[in-house]
Amino acid sequence: MQAYHGKLLELVAIDTEANQPFLQIRLSFEQDIELLWKIDADTANHLKTVTTLGQSHKYRLSFSSFWDADQHQYMSFLTRTHRNQSEKIYFPCSEAYVNGLNAIKYSEQINQIQALHFLTNHSQHIHPVQQQKATPHRFSRKFSWIVAATLAITAIISFGNYPMNNLEVIQNITVKANGADNETPLDLTVIEESPLVEQQQTANHFPKEPGTEPTIPTSEPVFPTSVLNEVISYSILEGTVALTFDDGPSKYTKEITDILKSYQVGGTFFFVGSNVLKYPNHVQYVHANGHTIGSHSMKHTDLIKLSYEKQELDLLHTNQLIEEVIQEKVILFRPPYGSNNEETLKVMENNQTKMVLWNTDTLDWKSHNADKIVNAVQTSKVSGSIILLHESQAVIDALPQIIDYLQSQDLQIVNLQ
Ligand SMILES: [Zn+2]
Known part of the structure; x- marks a missing residue:
């Protein structure tokens, strides 16, 4: 079992400054920091159409993404949580957004994340996780972008201490039950069975498939x-x-x-x-x-x-x-x-x-x-x-x-x- 660090990416706001769209995000990873993420207009617009920010919902951006060959489009999703209900919502996104997600996901330390060129610290303050504020912040007008131009970045892939987002375990994904067809696309909106508020979940709480109830042994036999x-x-x-x-x-x-x-x-x-x-x-x-x-x-x-x-x-x-x-x-x-x-x-x-x-x-x-x-x-x-x-x-x-x-x-x- 590898050590890993869960990261959470909450979407707080979507805004535009000097024609440059950006996301205000709150990253929980070792600490709780607010960042501005410069993104492309298309992805920003897709996100806007699936969110109503500032309401009582919380939006968590997934680190997962994939290429939808039928739509010729990258897709990612976010999880909208309201009280005990959460819903997975897919949206089309750009390759740059995918690369950005991967770069954050595979960064092992918070200073590596802060050094990513498409991110800017929203606030100089770093809040310890315990002091996390629940209310969304308004944007500061003072921010300045560190680097302009290209959004394309190389995903930082590291092997040791492989980070995985514990909250994105498959248990919250439900797909169309379509027999053995491997090409079945995902439902684009899926109501989840359980709230996502827990930070630690074990890997065997998966949605039950009808008629299958595998017994999970507690110890792993060792084979040659x-x-x-x-x-x-x-x-x-x-x-x-x-x-x-x-x-x-x-x-x-x-x-x-x-x-x-x-x-x-x-x-x-x-x-x-x-x-x-x-x-x-x-x-x-x-x-x-x-x-x-x-x-x-x-x-x-x-x-x-x-x-x-x-x-x-x-x-x-x-x-x-x-x-x-x-x-x-x-x-x-x-x-x-x-x-x-x-x-x-x-x-x-x-x-x-x-x-x-x-x-x-x-x-x-x-x-x-x-x-x-x-x-x-x-x-x-x-x-x-x-x-x-x-x-x-x-x-x-x-x-x-x-x-x-x-x-x-x-x-x-x-x-x-
Ligand atoms: Zn095969």
Whole structure:
């Protein structure tokens, strides 16, 4: 479990000074400070249309953002809280806004945040959190912008002390229940089930999916682990073998986990962001049972069609969704279709992420047939292999025989890390 620092970003006002729109925000992080955030007019206008500031509602800006491929638009959201009711409201935003969010989010110290060029201290006073004022402040006319011109900044990505906003745990996200369709867009306005006033929430209070009530074990079993040392891995050490499960979480996740657990063997799951939103309980279940989780893009996108920036954003968004559930850094990634290019490699390197490919393909997604899947494993060179599987009933049916076979070959079935 990584240490992390929760940050809260409250939107106090939206204003314009000399044709420059800006947000007045209150950042709670170590201390409570008020900042002015210079933003683009489009994002400011979108925010204005979804807020009525100065009323009794509170607005908290999310650090989450994603690229909406259908709308060709970045999206983020804010949470409007009124008494015990809170509501998640999505709004279109600019890439500069996304970069700004990331820069704040990944800053480890308050002085790093204050040094960001698009931010200005609203007040010279730094209020300790205990003295936080509830009423919105009026804007001071005296502020001066530190830096003008470009809003584009580079997100500061840091690895140690990875900050996560504890208040943005997935539990407050509800999505349309649309079966197995990975491309289901999020509901744009979702009434949440619980107030967001608590600063500490545990990761297992997720919205209950009908009919699923996974039991969360309190201790994590430890499975043999193979630590990957390369930016890209296709195989692991002889004498070991890795079972990998793609495209979940799904209705099959829990059963796959239970089979691995009953054999006390490792397994690695590569989750698609849109499915993480549908089945956060299953993400938690896999993690609580000690198996590794990697990411597999937001919407199972063929990454090589995307620019470096969009590939990176997709990775960070997917990782964030998973990390908010498991409260642990995601370090493994498998590109959909195995499709990757130079840009993908740079994204991996710049984000300390390891790409996991495979050298044994069971073609399970094609046959949907347990016998054929087992046969594919038995006719492969399994020692040192990373075996590609997908979450499905056929894989559940095949899994005990696959594990029996691998164990009969004296192989250690490992978690990847
Ligand atoms: Zn896939």
